[in-house]
């Protein structure tokens with residue numbers, strides 16, 4: 001089964017499995033098919049993370065996150081008075097991190113894949129040539145961004161058009177790029193003609209990525225974060241993602257409580273989760289960054305003793321003030337433009353992979369000749385310690401810009417085992433809300449006994465320490481609960497929609513249930 005943000009990508013992934021390919025072959029196909037069918041987040045100009053669990057129980061994590069260019073520097077987004085220059089880290093050439101997606105899919109395929117490259121690439125190239133339908137939601141997203149496409153790009157790009165719903169959009173230039181990568185391997189993207197064109201394009205648009213940056217890019221195998229929650233074993237992404245550590249902290253802080261006794265999304269349940277989230281996000285901002293550049297006190301942050309101490313002043317009566325456990329000022333801008341897909345193959349191997357351009361259509365820079373958008377991942381660094389990024393997340397010294405460093409992420413592809421067997425694979429876009437959406441979806445299934453479909457489609461809420469307010473999907477919460485939280489002293493912020501979780505559940509009879517989030521165009525396919 002494959003669940004992803006687009007029907008075309010899930011279908012291509014499943015076709016690869018039907019051909020006899022395994023989850024790693026399907027990963028490469030689905031990731032590339034998302035670059036074609038879901039260009040606001042699916043990409044070859046961005047990066048991501050993947051968690052796997054093979055049918056023999058072995059697990060691993062792949063980091064294909066973007067990195068800062070060699071010529072980058074700590075204050076590159078500040079003016080000479082030390083003020084942040086508007087939009088420099090979020091759009092245009094300087095916001096682009098060195099892309100990791102192609103290195104990531106090749107690394108996964110080389111180590112664990114079984115099909116020939118052409119078997120995986122050909123259906124994706126055909127999709128790019130034949131084109132994909134513009135859905136209603138996609139049209140809206142394109143329309144909202146046309147003014148930025150015009151502002152950022154030197155010439156009119158193919159997305160700057162008043163598309164009709166269901167109109168077919170074809171990608172001949174992307175098809176050509178993919179064909180060259182299929183024939184010449186990943187070096188085409190990192191050392192070949194494609195690399196040269198990419199570097200020149202970024203340079204012309206004010207960026208600083210060089211051939212050396214591309215040549216030295218490597219996807220890295222990491223040890224995932226693994227912890228027990230009651231009778232579950234959770235496997236999630238390690239730094240440079242904050243996901244695994246924060247999910248571990250939050251779930252360990254709430255573990256002593258009888259969650260089953262709370263009503264789902266009752267005010268008591270929300271208060272408990274919110275207070276754990278507040279404490280975890282405060283730690284995130286101080287301690288987390290690229291482990292190849294800083295020392296992260298992981299053991300301490302995840303120790304039962306420390307987490308029990310953190311919750312000592314928690315009370316159902318009144319909120320803890322975020323100012324009492326940290327610092328910072330905040331404005332809030334939300335973007336959901338990351339994308340996740342989950343795969344379980346017929347052999348029992350499972351994959352959770354989350355990939356991103358960061359903002360919607362990333363830096364908005366579109367390289368026409370090669371047919372893809374470039375990320376604006378540099379904004380995930382703390383461009384000025386103590387100030388928020390586009391997700392309102394405050395970073396510290398640990399996440400400052402340094403040449404070659406990976407920016408801190410919230411992406412949290414996650415696999416769950418129950419009684420030593422595969423139980424779930426899941427993930428979501430949503431910036432900082434990724435972490436809290438994953439926790440709630442696991443709890444929905446495990447504590448509130450929901451199906452995967454119900455679990456991904458029920459209402460979500462989020463707290464990230466700063467700003468000191470609970471963000472909720474207000475259409476899912478009744479007035480009484482909101483009133484109760486306000487009386488207790490919580491500020492409530494209506495977030496519209498939070499995340500788009502895609503997951504697969506292994507039911508007791510070993511059949512698979514896909515959960516595709518109805519907030520998007522997401523689709524599950526299986527056989």
Ligand code: GLY
Pocket residue numbers: 338356357358359377380408409410411431432
């Ligand atoms: N760009 C969003 C994240 O990595 O968390």
